[in-house]
Amino acid sequence: MKRGPKQQFYNPIWQNESRISSLKRQLALEADAFKSYVVFSDRCTLKKMYVQSGHVKVMNRHLIVREIIKDMAELPDIFTPLEIKQIYSELAPYTLTAAAIGQARIETVRWE
Structure with a gap:
């Protein structure tokens, strides 16, 4: 399998945090109203990583539906x-x- 060059990009966890902060301000909501899903293409290989936040999940695209359904079942309706x-x-x-x-x-x- 031929691989292209590695791409560098802005930290997507920080990027989501910035966007969530904007949404919190716009909607006047607290942080617990949000969950951050950082989703990469299934073509991306995610290395082992440690995310220090319970409200951030990093995954490939094929896992997103399963994770949202799981979170919706576990979290209360707000x-x-x-x-x-x-x-x-x-x-x-x-x-x-x-x-x-x-x-x-x-x-x-x-x-x-």
């Missing part, structure tokens, strides 16, 4: 269906912006 709809409504406008940024990045790469 939002009502109405609260979930309200959170969705508040965050929906930001997803449109993120999608537009993602498309702009794709277009930029095509022109390079």
